[in-house]
Amino acid sequence: MYDDESAREIFLEAKREYKDRGMMKWIGFYLSDHTALLAKDNQERYKHNPQKEQQDLETISDYLSQSYLNDLRVAIQLEVLDSEHRYLDDLIGKVIGQKETRIYLQTEDAEILHIELDQIRNVTFLAANKLWPKDVQRDA
Incomplete structure (x- = not known):
């Protein structure tokens, strides 16, 4: 041994x-x-996501409403920083519903995200994605 x-x-x-x-x-x-x-x-x-313009709540709500009504893709930058004080990647998807101060965003991989309006810094429209799933379900 x-x-x-x-x-x-x-x-x-x-x-x-x-x-x-x-x-x-x-x-x-x-x-x-x-x-x-x-x-x-x-x-x-070392990836760097630039800080986008801070939009007011009315502008954010308008973009999100248009996304919902017209089935448009959006990129949402949250007012959230990582541990190294950098902005996170934009959340990309379509708004499928809203309840009070929360929106529901369906990402391209069919994940549903619940996002508080006061966490949103900026919303921008994106071009249509031909690979987007056809069975997007909307909340009432």
């Missing part, structure tokens, strides 16, 4: 002695995958 120290010594000795040239070909795959992952991570980490 080996204790931890003797097992560690045997492992290190085997590692020094063993030479597997067949593994060299895999290092290139590892490096390319690793660098691609690092590049993606850096892109996310």
